[in-house]
Amino acid sequence: MELVVRAVRRLSGFFGIVAAVCLGAACIAVCHMVFVRYVLGASTIWQTEFVLYSVVAATLIGSPYVLAMRGHVNVDLVSHYLGPRARKVLQLFASTLGIVFCVVVAWSGGRYFLEAWTEGWVTESVWAPPLSIILLPLPLGLGLLVLQYLVDIACLITGFEPDDLPDTPPEPPG
Amino acid sequence: MSPLEIGALIGIVTLLVLASGVPIAFGLGFVSLAFLLIFEGPGGLVFVGELLFSYLADFTLVAIPMFIVMGAAVASSPAGADLYTVLERWLGRVPGGLVISNIGACTIFSALSGSSPATCAAIGKMGIPEMRKRGYPAGLASGAIAAGGTLGILIPPSVTMIVYGIATGTSIGRLFLSGLLPGLLLTALFIAWALYYSRARGSAGSALAGRRYTWAEKFGPLPRVLPFFLIVAGILYVLYGGIATPSEAAGVGAMLCLAFVAIVYRQWQPKRIGLIFRSSMRESVMIMMIIAASGLFAYTLSSLFVTQSVAETIASLEVNRWVLMGIINVFLLVAGFFLPPVAVILMTAPILLPIVNGAGFDPYWFAVIMTVNLEIGLITPPVGLNLYVINGIVPDVSLQTVLRGALPFVIMMVIGIVLLSVFPGIVTWLPDLLMGPA
Numbered sequence: 018m019e020l021v022v023r024a025v026r027r028l029s030g031f032f033g034i035v036a037a038v039c040l041g042a043a044c045i046a047v048c049h050m051v052f053v054r055y056v057l058g059a060s061t062i063w064q065t066e067f068v069l070y071s072v073v074a075a076t077l078i079g080s081p082y083v084l085a086m087r088g089h090v091n092v093d094l095v096s097h098y099l100g101p102r103a104r105k106v107l108q109l110f111a112s113t114l115g116i117v118f119c120v121v122v123a124w125s126g127g128r129y130f131l132e133a134w135t136e137g138w139v140t141e142s143v144w145a146p147p148l149s150i151i152l153l154p155l156p157l158g159l160g161l162l163v164l165q166y167l168v169d170i171a172c173l174i175t176g177f178e179p180d181d182l183p184d185t186p187p188e189p190p191g
Numbered sequence: 192m193s194p195l196e197i198g199a200l201i202g203i204v205t206l207l208v209l210a211s212g213v214p215i216a217f218g219l220g221f222v223s224l225a226f227l228l229i230f231e232g233p234g235g236l237v238f239v240g241e242l243l244f245s246y247l248a249d250f251t252l253v254a255i256p257m258f259i260v261m262g263a264a265v266a267s268s269p270a271g272a273d274l275y276t277v278l279e280r281w282l283g284r285v286p287g288g289l290v291i292s293n294i295g296a297c298t299i300f301s302a303l304s305g306s307s308p309a310t311c312a313a314i315g316k317m318g319i320p321e322m323r324k325r326g327y328p329a330g331l332a333s334g335a336i337a338a339g340g341t342l343g344i345l346i347p348p349s350v351t352m353i354v355y356g357i358a359t360g361t362s363i364g365r366l367f368l369s370g371l372l373p374g375l376l377l378t379a380l381f382i383a384w385a386l387y388y389s390r391a392r393g394s395a396g397s398a399l400a401g402r403r404y405t406w407a408e409k410f411g412p413l414p415r416v417l418p419f420f421l422i423v424a425g426i427l428y429v430l431y432g433g434i435a436t437p438s439e440a441a442g443v444g445a446m447l448c449l450a451f452v453a454i455v456y457r458q459w460q461p462k463r464i465g466l467i468f469r470s471s472m473r474e475s476v477m478i479m480m481i482i483a484a485s486g487l488f489a490y491t492l493s494s495l496f497v498t499q500s501v502a503e504t505i506a507s508l509e510v511n512r513w514v515l516m517g518i519i520n521v522f523l524l525v526a527g528f529f530l531p532p533v534a535v536i537l538m539t540a541p542i543l544l545p546i547v548n549g550a551g552f553d554p555y556w557f558a559v560i561m562t563v564n565l566e567i568g569l570i571t572p573p574v575g576l577n578l579y580v581i582n583g584i585v586p587d588v589s590l591q592t593v594l595r596g597a598l599p600f601v602i603m604m605v606i607g608i609v610l611l612s613v614f615p616g617i618v619t620w621l622p623d624l625l626m627g628p629a
Binding site: 033034036037038040041043044045047048050051055065068069070072073075076077079080082083084086088089090091092093094095096097107108110111112114115117118119121122123124125126127128129152155156159188189 | 209210212213214215217218220221237240241243244247248249250257260267268269271313435438442443446449469472474475476477483529530534573574
């Protein structure tokens with residue numbers, strides 16, 4: 018089981034890196050867009066959609082990593098005042114609520130993705146990229162969230178504490 | 192069930208669900224799904240994926256991760272140290288100058304970095320020991336930093352204001368300008384309290400005044416700090432001038448700050464840039480997921496006619512508008528004790544805005560009032576993040592002392608809210624002057 022836990026956390030960590038790269042790409046593309054539009058005075062073709070959907074992709078596929086790092090903000094006031102056993106039960110309950118949401122959205126998002134894929138939909142712009150590629154992060158990210166939740170629940174039940182993914186914020190040097 | 196009863200039920204269930212400790216984003220999503228399923232049947236769930244995606248796919252939202260990257264770049268550099276040094280060298284010999292320079296440095300740095308905890312850490316690490324060394328009480332020193340750190344969500348560029356703009360469909364440029372003077376007013380109130388208290392205690396630090404600095408020392412770090420101001424001023428200029436969209440301005444601002452940090456502070460190593468993007472991704476994912484889920488939450492409320500009924504009922508009560516505003520303030524204050532500002536705005540704005548508009552209040556003025564209320568939550572228990580950050584950087588000062596030191600600043604914020612209510616012009620004057628009346 019520990020192998021599975023580690024594998025899923027690695028996977029979340031990998032997509033966390035992909036999400037950070039998407040964010041970086043979006044930053045660069047915004048600047049390119051501003052340069053083309055305001056400096057060259059030309060009209061832009063792909064930049065707006067690229068930036069928008071990179072940020073959306075970063076949000077959706079970065080979410081499992083953030084869950085693994087306990088980075089999704091929550092109200093942990095009640096569990097603070099509970100004993101270890103009651104706290105565990107509450108955490109299991111909270112995880113169940115979370116996983117139900119993720120399963121439903123993953124399923125609904127998966128249907129939406131498949132529809133776009135089989136119908137060959139494209140967006141309504143000059144660039145017209147396939148909608149299925151744009152939608153892929155929705156089932157992928159939510160599916161990974163379900164996986165991440167499952168291993169979190171497994172860890173809660175067995176008491177296994179996985180080694181942490183890298184997560185140090187950049188401190189000012191010195 | 193009437194829409195009002197459903198609304199009350201949703202409110203109670205939401206509180207219970209969030210109290211379980213589930214991430215706010217998933218908790219709001221779960222409540223929405225549950226109520227859609229109960230009142231609209233399973234057919235309502237087929238489109239939740241599509242809905243969630245449509246709330247995320249909004250170009251205005253792009254400004255949020257961009258401003259977060261900008262803040263992370265500033266926060267990861269020694270700019271905070273430089274800022275502190277500049278103010279301390281210029282103001283160190285003015286009576287009470289040390290407090291002024293600390294609160295001032297907090298104000299500026301929190302506006303630049305957009306992050307309360309990063310501000311408390313960056314300025315507090317140097318400021319609190321220095322203030323204590325010069326005879327200021329530990330409570331005052333830590334309270335001043337905790338309070339100063341909250342100003343970033345009010346003073347532009349502020350992610351919290353963008354979120355309000357998105358939730359209510361108001362102009363982000365105008366919101367930014369609206370927050371500027373109230374932010375400075377709060378800064379002045381904080382300084383006033385710090386000076387009054389240290390005078391009253393006879394610990395103004397005058398006996399231990401700072402040493403004299405040469406002009407070279409005074410001007411030395413200035414060129415490293417000024418460009419950040421120019422970037423922020425540039426962003427405000429293009430926004431209120433309507434020259435570029437907030438997302439464009441934020442993206443260019445982020446790249447300029449990154450480039451500046453890379454060149455001047457030599458933070459160009461790919462690993463450091465990677466760290467900046469990873470921590471920005473983390474923060475922006477957290478906020479964006481709450482935005483998407485609150486979209487679903489607001490959709491549920493309005494498709495069950497809760498939003499409309501609440502607004503109609505309150506309008507028909509015909510209570511005095513200031514009594515109404517008082518109740519809303521208490522409600523926001525309590526919500527802010529438990530929830531982060533972004534979550535409170537997203538969950539309550541769809542319900543509150545029609546009420547506030549109906550009672551004849553300006554939505555931009557309300558944005559400022561709401562934000563100040565939520566700032567209070569950052570320095571009050573149980574979740575006052577700043578208090579814990581400060582407790583972490585000066586472990587020898589007890590949490591109780593930090594808390595007691597922060598309390599007078601909470602009172603200053605309440606006074607600020609009263610002043611803004613009596614003189615709403617403090618909010619509206621600058622945007623009206625620069626952008627014309629709303």
